[in-house]
Amino acid sequence: MINTIPDTKKKFNVEDVRKDFPILKRLVNGKPLVYLDNAATSQKPQAVIAALNQYYTFDNANIHRGLYFLSELATDQYETARLKVKEFINALSASEIIFVRGATEAINLVASTLCRAKFFNSGDEVIITHMEHHANIVPWQLITDRKQIKLKVIPINDAGEVDLDAYQSLITEKTKLVSVLHISNTLGTINPVKKIIEIAHSKGIPVLVDGAQSVPHLKVDVQELDADFYVFSGHKVFGPTGVGVLYGKTEFLEMMPPYQGGGSMIRTVTFEKTTFDDLPGKFEAGTPNIAGAIGLGAAIDYMNQFDRNELTDYENTLLIYATEKLLGVEGLKIIGNAKDKASVISFVIDGIHPYDIGTIIDTDGIAIRTGHHCTQPIMDRFKIPATSRASFSFYNTKEEIDKLVMGLIKVKKMFA
Numbered sequence: 001m002i003n004t005i006p007d008t009k010k011k012f013n014v015e016d017v018r019k020d021f022p023i024l025k026r027l028v029n030g031k032p033l034v035y036l037d038n039a040a041t042s043q044k045p046q047a048v049i050a051a052l053n054q055y056y057t058f059d060n061a062n063i064h065r066g067l068y069f070l071s072e073l074a075t076d077q078y079e080t081a082r083l084k085v086k087e088f089i090n091a092l093s094a095s096e097i098i099f100v101r102g103a104t105e106a107i108n109l110v111a112s113t114l115c116r117a118k119f120f121n122s123g124d125e126v127i128i129t130h131m132e133h134h135a136n137i138v139p140w141q142l143i144t145d146r147k148q149i150k151l152k153v154i155p156i157n158d159a160g161e162v163d164l165d166a167y168q169s170l171i172t173e174k175t176k177l178v179s180v181l182h183i184s185n186t187l188g189t190i191n192p193v194k195k196i197i198e199i200a201h202s203k204g205i206p207v208l209v210d211g212a213q214s215v216p217h218l219k220v221d222v223q224e225l226d227a228d229f230y231v232f233s234g235h236k237v238f239g240p241t242g243v244g245v246l247y248g249k250t251e252f253l254e255m256m257p258p259y260q261g262g263g264s265m266i267r268t269v270t271f272e273k274t275t276f277d278d279l280p281g282k283f284e285a286g287t288p289n290i291a292g293a294i295g296l297g298a299a300i301d302y303m304n305q306f307d308r309n310e311l312t313d314y315e316n317t318l319l320i321y322a323t324e325k326l327l328g329v330e331g332l333k334i335i336g337n338a339k340d341k342a343s344v345i346s347f348v349i350d351g352i353h354p355y356d357i358g359t360i361i362d363t364d365g366i367a368i369r370t371g372h373h374c375t376q377p378i379m380d381r382f383k384i385p386a387t388s389r390a391s392f393s394f395y396n397t398k399e400e401i402d403k404l405v406m407g408l409i410k411v412k413k414m415f416a
């Protein structure tokens, strides 16, 4: 077993860390970039860019099928990346780590293959929360053309927290799966997923956790959570786009049929019958995103240099600072005030459309997200069409938050 986690951790210092991310030096509209859209995608450290460059410049070959030097090298790097992911989220075995395109594909894979495994009967229920990303709503609706599955939704309060009593009362003998997000990309809420899993497991119901927003902010231990499935995207965790992870307990992955058919996922093929590879190969048909997986491995190495708790603590100081400063802007209201929150702040300003806010502050090089953030049911719940969202990573600074606030004051003056 390789040990990818260094014994001594590097002391976190934001100015040093910023030097690792080349894009943070660039200008946008003549001003230094202030990148506050980390919930959409994170920036990449030089180490990740270098790993991609190294692979394509010197190591490129297809994996798992060549007996020559480069193919074996590429295979070794790809499988090492899988081991890094396994250790990163503390899975029991590397064969429980399936490389996919991202969180979206991972959830579609689970929905589709559980359905084909006849896991669901018509009338069965899947419980989600009111704050899901569309990626954890639509895949369950798509399978209803094969099985009449009912989606039941855990309500949220005005602060943006799930109602655990309501959750318990939604569970019936027809509940087959609970599928919830760990951290909301819109509200920033950190959901009590361990409790949600405990409650589901006490009734024998498995749980899928959408960790797209949690893995960048928290140290995740899938065994400690006892999640049956856990999914995330590489690009939100400082790795490349087009690669992501489906973690699944072996018992479920064994029971599920392949998602796609093709090369690599088979043991034998005749025109009459095909037998499938063992895990994880069974779920990785065709040539995978080899460079993406290697880049994700480099991103994990990058994060492992630090004590993850130190990064989370720093992000918390940014959250507290930004919350206080933003609330000082007259007419600004924060949407999502959960007690347990990650560094994601959605807000609205009286009389000004979020699109105007986003467009105007962009002229000062400030990148925030505006819109429904792929969570239209949240917009309906709070009776708003859209929000502006600033989401912070450990490379952001209080000075950048000050610039955001100054930008918002400028927008307000323009609309006064």
Ligand SMILES: Cc1ncc(COP(=O)(O)O)c(C=O)c1O
Residues within 6 Å of the ligand: 039, 040, 101, 102, 103, 104, 105, 133, 135, 136, 181, 183, 184, 185, 210, 212, 213, 233, 374
């Ligand atoms: C909570 C959550 N789930 C799922 C996704 C989908 O991730 P991807 O588009 O990388 O597949 C996102 C992306 O914003 C997200 O925030």
